[in-house]
Each structure stands twice: as C-alpha cells, then as structure tokens.
Amino acid sequence: MNGPFTYDDLSALMKSSAGITADPQELENSADSAFADLGLDSLGLMAVVGDIEHSHGIPLGADAERCKTPREFIDLVNSQLTSGV
Amino acid sequence: MDTTRRAVVTGMGVVAPNGIGTDSFWKATREGTPRLTRITRDGCDHLPLTVAGLIEDFDPVGTVEDKFLVQTDRFTHFALHAADQALRDAGTPDLPEYAIGVATASSSGGGAFGQRELQNLWGTGPELVGPYQSIAWFYAASTGQISIRGGFKGPCAVLADDEAGGLDAIAHAGRSIMRGADAMVVGAAEAPIAPYSMVCQLGYRELSRADDPARAYLPFDAAACGFAPAEGGAVLVLEEREAAERRGAAIRATVAGHGATFTGTDDWAASRQGLARAIGQALAEAGVGPDEIDVVFADALAVPAADHAEVLALGDALGAHAANVAVTAPKAGIGRAYCGGPVLDVAAAVLAMEHGVIPPTPGVFSTDYDIDLVTGRARAAQVRTALVLSRGLMGCNAALVLRGGDAGP
Numbered sequence: 001m002n003g004p005f006t007y008d009d010l011s012a013l014m015k016s017s018a019g020i021t022a023d024p025q026e027l028e029n030s031a032d033s034a035f036a037d038l039g040l041d042s043l044g045l046m047a048v049v050g051d052i053e054h055s056h057g058i059p060l061g062a063d064a065e066r067c068k069t070p071r072e073f074i075d076l077v078n079s080q081l082t083s084g085v
Numbered sequence: 086m087d088t089t090r091r092a093v094v095t096g097m098g099v100v101a102p103n104g105i106g107t108d109s110f111w112k113a114t115r116e117g118t119p120r121l122t123r124i125t126r127d128g129c130d131h132l133p134l135t136v137a138g139l140i141e142d143f144d145p146v147g148t149v150e151d152k153f154l155v156q157t158d159r160f161t162h163f164a165l166h167a168a169d170q171a172l173r174d175a176g177t178p179d180l181p182e183y184a185i186g187v188a189t190a191s192s193s194g195g196g197a198f199g200q201r202e203l204q205n206l207w208g209t210g211p212e213l214v215g216p217y218q219s220i221a222w223f224y225a226a227s228t229g230q231i232s233i234r235g236g237f238k239g240p241c242a243v244l245a246d247d248e249a250g251g252l253d254a255i256a257h258a259g260r261s262i263m264r265g266a267d268a269m270v271v272g273a274a275e276a277p278i279a280p281y282s283m284v285c286q287l288g289y290r291e292l293s294r295a296d297d298p299a300r301a302y303l304p305f306d307a308a309a310c311g312f313a314p315a316e317g318g319a320v321l322v323l324e325e326r327e328a329a330e331r332r333g334a335a336i337r338a339t340v341a342g343h344g345a346t347f348t349g350t351d352d353w354a355a356s357r358q359g360l361a362r363a364i365g366q367a368l369a370e371a372g373v374g375p376d377e378i379d380v381v382f383a384d385a386l387a388v389p390a391a392d393h394a395e396v397l398a399l400g401d402a403l404g405a406h407a408a409n410v411a412v413t414a415p416k417a418g419i420g421r422a423y424c425g426g427p428v429l430d431v432a433a434a435v436l437a438m439e440h441g442v443i444p445p446t447p448g449v450f451s452t453d454y455d456i457d458l459v460t461g462r463a464r465a466a467q468v469r470t471a472l473v474l475s476r477g478l479m480g481c482n483a484a485l486v487l488r489g490g491d492a493g494p
Contacts, residue, residue, distance in 0.1 A: 017215070019151030039152065046216040047155075054212050 018044030096322030098170025102138035138315030138420030158195025186239030190250030196282030247477025256343035274318030304385035318425025342371030385414035418447030
C-alpha cells in the first residue's frame with residue numbers, strides 16, 4: 001500500500017470498474033452525497049470493492065459494499081488497509 | 086385485451102453484417118451483396134465453423150456510454166444501438182414512462198462476456214469475477230438495459246424460445262399494446278461469433294462446415310449444405326395505431342397477424358405441418374387471404390429436408406398461390422443471426438413494402454423447388470402484405486404478417 005486511498009483513486013476506479021465519470025475534486029466536494037446520486041449503483045460499488053481487494057490482496061469486509069457515501073467508503077478502505085498491514 | 090388497439094411500426098434500427106442503420110442495410114440487401122466472410126477472430130480460427138456474417142465496423146465505445154459498456158456484452162451493445170436508431174426514427178414518442186415497454190428475444194445471451202468472467206474464475210479465482218457477470222450474459226440483459234437506459238417502465242419481457250422468438254417477441258409486443266401499453270421497443274440482436282459461443286454451436290447438425298463464403302449458405306439451392314451463423318439484429322418501435330396517428334408519427338407498417346407452433350427437435354419433416362399451421366394462424370389473425378400475400382421472407386435454413394418442408398408448408402397454407410408468390414431469403418447474404426435473423430427480415434419486409442422492391446436471395450441463382458424464388462437482382466413489385474417465416478433449431482416455428490403503412494387496420 002502506497003499511501004492512503006484517495007478521492008483520485010476512487011474516481012479512477014469508478015471509471016474503470018463501473019464506467020462512471022466523476023471528477024476527484026467533485027467527489028471530494030460531494031463526499032457526503034449518496035453514491036446513487038453520483039451514478040454509482042450497488043453493483044458498481046461491488047465492482048470497485050472487488051478491484052481494491054484484488055489489487056491489494058486483502059478483503060475489505062462486507063461493510064465496504066454497504067457504504068453510502070464517498071467519505072464513508074474512503075474512511076473504511078483506509079482503516080482496513082492500515083489495519084491489514 | 087382490446088383487439089381494436091393495433092400495433093404499428095413507427096421506427097426501425099438495424100445492426101447487420103451488411104449495414105449499420107436501415108439505409109445502408111437496405112442498400113446492400115436490395116443489391117443482394119453477399120457479406121459472409123471467413124472468421125479470423127482471436128481464439129476462433131481453429132474451429133470447424135469458418136464462415137459467418139460478421140459486423141466489423143461497429144465500435145461500441147462512443148456508441149454506448151461507459152456506464153453501460155462495462156456491464157454489457159456485445160449482443161446488448163448491438164441491441165442498444167439498434168434501439169437508439171429505432172427511437173430516433175420514431176421521433177421518440179413523448180409518453181409517460183409506464184406507457185413504454187421493452188421486449189427482446191435471445192437465443193444464447195452474452196457469450197463473450199460470460200467466457201471472459203468464467204476464464205477469470207477458473208484461471209485466477211472468484212475474486213476476479215466482476216459483479217456484472219450476474220447480469221451481462223443472461224438472456225434478459227438487452228431488455229433490461231434498454232429499459233433502464235431509456236427509462237421505459239412499461240411491460241418488459243424477454244423471449245427465450247429459439248430463433249422464432251424474434252417474431253414471437255414482436256407478437257408479444259403487439260399483445261402488450263392490446264393490453265394497454267402505448268409503445269413497445271422490440272427486437273433481437275445476437276453476438277454468437279466468439280470462441281465459447283461458437284463451440285456451443287458445433288453440435289448443430291444444420292451448421293454449414295463449408296469454408297468458402299460463396300458456398301456456405303445456399304438455401305433452396307441444389308448445393309444447400311446448412312446455414313452460416315451471423316451476429317447482429319434489429320429493433321422496432323411499435324405504437325398503438327391511433328396514438329401514433331394522433332401525434333402525427335409516420336406509420337411504416339402494421340403488425341397484422343402472428344402464429345406460432347412447436348414441432349420438436351431433429352425432425353425437419355414435421356416442421357412442414359407446424360409452419361403451415363403458424364402461417365394459417367397468422368393469416369386468420371390478419372384477416373387476409375393467401376392470395377393477398379405479395380412476398381414471403383422464408384426461413385430458408387439451407388438443409389435440404391428443412392427447405393423441402395418449408396416449400397411444402399407454403400403449399401399447404403397458401404394453396405395454388407404458393408407457386409406464384411415471390412419468395413426471398415436475403416439472409417443468405419449475411420447469415421442467420423439467430424433471434425435477430427427474423428427481425429432483420431421484418432425490417433427488410435417493411436423496407437420492401439415502402440420501396441416497392443423485393444430484394445434477392447444472394448448467392449443463389451436457381452432452385453429446383455416449385456417456388457418463385459427471387460434470385461440475382463431485386464424485383465420491382467407492389468408489396469402491400471408480407472409474410473415473414475422463422476424456425477428455430479429446437480423446434481419453434483413462427484409466422485408474422487405485416488401490412489404496408491397505408492393499409493387499413
């Protein structure tokens with residue numbers, strides 16, 4: 001793990017895994033907006049979670065797919081990634 | 086059901102080996118340009134199926150938005166693009182979201198997408214299988230994605246009943262309109278030319294093993310040796326006639342009658358009776374006599390027993406008119422796109438009625454059967470009523486009667 005999981009990382013994964021275009025800065029500005037309002041549905045979030053789990057080689061746990069907002073998700077990913085080391 | 090509510094065609098979209106869009110499709114169909122080719126795709130070139138109708142100039146990127154691209158197979162990309170064309174052609178009726186439904190037919194779903202994810206599963210492990218595997222390769226994927234993308238919340242369906250499902254879906258959409266829907270987006274598109282999908286077809290005895298594209302698919306010809314498959318299909322917009330007239334939509338054709346039967350697998354002789362009954366049902370529902378049929382778009386499987394049964398079925402259902410009516414099989418030039426095949430024939434039939442031209446059967450120059458097969462060049466003719474036939478390899482038979490846009494209900 002090189003540094004924390006950022007809004008840039010989330011933006012890139014939303015694009016590659018779910019085909020959703022979301023500017024990192026806008027994601028950060030809407031950190032408490034619902035993923036659904038940003039165009040990311042539950043399957044899309046599952047695809048993002050799967051990508052992170054595969055690239056980092058650790059499970060994020062069932063709560064990752066239940067996150068409702070970018071802030072909630074980024075906080076969870078970072079806590080899982082640091083505790084997992 | 087309110088049988089006074091009649092379904093009319095107000096929009097058409099085509100993605101076919103001989104053209105994307107109805108204009109280029111019709112030009113190539115009318116010319117009878119053969120477009121079957123050798124299959125050279127990765128992972129396909131070692132298989133004993135070597136000739137097919139391929140769509141080479143279709144780029145899904147830019148045609149389908151990224152969000153839909155990542156979660157769909159090629160068969161759905163075709164369907165989404167054909168639906169876009171059809172809705173644009175219809176002038177996108179401004180209807181409440183629950184008044185528009187979607188129906189598609191599919192014979193095998195999204196094989197290439199499924200293969201990729203299954204290879205991830207067995208090559209690496211379940212963590213590399215993406216969640217969209219849960220939706221992308223299913224028969225219902227195209228109906229679902231057309232509905233979601235367009236916001237159409239009316240009655241939705243998918244017919245998984247063999248190649249004839251392409252016609253049955255159109256009939257189903259017509260019944261949905263009788264039951265109250267104002268418009269239906271309906272059709273079928275297939276993408277069966279990928280390694281796993283091709284292997285699934287190798288068990289079909291009716292599949293042509295010829296490796297010369299000019300000789301691979303010759304229905305009603307003495308050299309008939311089976312059929313060549315194809316990818317692609319077509320989508321129509323059907324609307325309730327009066328509603329379409331009220332909004333001033335151009336009515337391209339009327340869906341007048343349909344019949345469907347099942348005669349089981351591996352018995353092409355039995356399809357004679359099944360097809361004849363389906364034709365009889367379709368004529369009865371349309372309220373037209375056999376003599377009123379101006380053209381038959383044949384199923385044209387190019388298996389001698391099946392071609393023979395189809396010719397006999399025409400005789401059974403149309404009587405003496407069977408020897409005089411123009412019969413054509415444009416699919417000989419592009420292959421059979423499974424459920425998409427008969428919908429492409431419906432599009433060609435509508436265009437034939439509009440242009441007063443019957444397209445030829447590409448690659449076939451003569452037939453020993455006692456039918457008036459249109460070969461060589463397109464034939465000018467007044468076409469007011471068309472009969473489209475389809476049979477599936479698993480025993481479904483269907484017939485659809487279409488009437489020209491200016492014909493009465």
